[in-house]
Amino acid sequence: xxxxxxxxxxxxLCPSSLNPIRFGDKWAALIIRCLEHGPRRFSExxxxxxxxxxxxxxxxxxxLERDGLVKRTVYAEATPHVEYELTxxxxxxxxxxxAACAWTDQHWDELLDxxxxxxxxxxxxxx
Numbered sequence: 001x002x003x004x005x006x007x008x009x010x011x012x013l014c015p016s017s018l019n020p021i022r023f024g025d026k027w028a029a030l031i032i033r034c035l036e037h038g039p040r041r042f043s044e045x046x047x048x049x050x051x052x053x054x055x056x057x058x059x060x061x062x063x064l065e066r067d068g069l070v071k072r073t074v075y076a077e078a079t080p081h082v083e084y085e086l087t088x089x090x091x092x093x094x095x096x097x098x099a100a101c102a103w104t105d106q107h108w109d110e111l112l113d114x115x116x117x118x119x120x121x122x123x124x125x126x127x
Contacts, residue, residue: 003037004044005034005044007047007048024063024064024067024069025060025063027060028060028064029097030048031057032090032094034048034049035070035086035090036086039083040083040084040085041081041082041083041084042057042061045061045084061084065084067089068087069089070085071084071087072084
């Protein structure tokens with residue numbers, strides 16, 4: 001039995017939500033991180049990715065599969081189910097993804113300050 005993914009793996013204050021370096025779509029890097037330690041069912045992915053709608057998560061998984069980063073396996077057993085896992089190409093993304101996360105963690109305060117400054121000058125209806 002594998003360890004369940006923690007529900008707070010990507011909480012609101014997680015540096016990955018501020019990471020300006022994109023791997024695929026908005027959720028691709030988070031999905032890759034969820035699959036880092038082995039295959040997962042869709043329902044398992046939904047736990048830490050609760051902010052993602054099932055439709056968007058499905059689309060992201062399909063895009064990752066199309067790019068050769070994720071393999072989808074259907075098990076036609078008594079209780080059919082599907083699992084997603086990283087391919088060797090997908091696993092090769094773990095190192096650059098870890099570097100991007102480390103960079104974001106190191107520059108967290110600067111990123112927050114820049115976004116707050118931008119929002120204050122560009123999103124203010126009186127400005």
